[in-house]
Amino acid sequence: MAIVLGENQYGKAENRVVRIDRDGERHRITDLNVSVSLSGDMIDTHLTGANDKVLATDTQKNTVFAFAREGIGEIEDYGLRLARRFVDSQPSIHRARVRIESFPWARLEVGGKPAHHSFARSGEGTRTALITYDGERAEVTGGLTDLTVLNSTDSEFWGFPRDEYTTLPETRDRILATAVSATWRFASADGVDWGKAFDTARASLLDAFGGTYSYSLQQTLYAMGSRVLENVPEIAEVSLSLPNKHHFLTDLSAFGLDNPGEVFHAADRPYGLIEGTVRRDDS
C-alpha cells in the first residue's frame, strides 16, 4: 500500500492587527484580522520532519505586523504585498493566500463635533479580501460579511409546490431580512481603485436589496449580484450567501387579539440559506 501526502497548507491564522494613523490630532483606525496560508514544497517537512523549507508561522506573523508599520492602505494592496513577499522571498513557498477582514469603526460625535480619537464599532458590515499569489499570477477577491438588512414590506412568497409536508402559507406581504455575505472576484489585480470598487459594490448591494420588489430571496440575490456587475466593471463575478432571517407573524388569538401584520417572532434557526454566483457571460 502506497501512502502519499495530499493537499496541504500552513500559516498563521487570525493575526489581529490594529494601526492608528495620525493626522495631527485626528486619528484614523484600521482594525484587521489577517490570516496567512502558504503551500509549496513541503513533502520532506511532513515525511521526515526537516524544517529547512518551513517559513515559521511566527515569522509570518511578524511580517504581517512589520508590513503594517510601513502603512496598510487598502486591504487588497496590503494583502498583495504580503502574498508577494512570502512567495518571492522563499523558494520553497509556491503559493500564498492572505485572507483579511477589516472591522468598521465609526467616529463618535463628542460635544456635537466629530471626535479626534473616539470611535464605536459600527454595524455596517465587515470588509473582506482574499489574495492568492503563485509567483506569477495574483488573484484578488473582495467582499463583505455581516451586513444585516431588512425590508418591512415589498416581499412576497407564493406559487411554490405544495406536497404532504407543506405547511407554509403563501404570503403577499412579508418581512425580508438577511445578513449579507458577498465575495467578488476582480478580473485583474492591477490598476483597480480598491476603495472605490468596495464602496460602489456595497452601495449597489444595498440599493438592489432595498429597491427590488421581491418574490423570493433568490430573485433578490440575482438583483444584488447583477447590480454590482453593472456598476463595477473590474469585477468579473459576485457570490452571495444570504440567510433568510425569518420573521413569523405571531398568533395572538389565544389572548383575543388580532395581528394585522404588526407583531413578529424573529426566529433564529433554522434559517433558509440562499446562495448563488452571478457572473458576466462573455461567451
Ligand SMILES: O=c1[nH]c(=O)c2[nH]c(=O)[nH]c2[nH]1
Ligand atoms: O425567499 C424565499 N425563498 C425560498 O426558497 C423559501 N423557502 C421558504 O420556506 N421560504 C422561502 N423564501
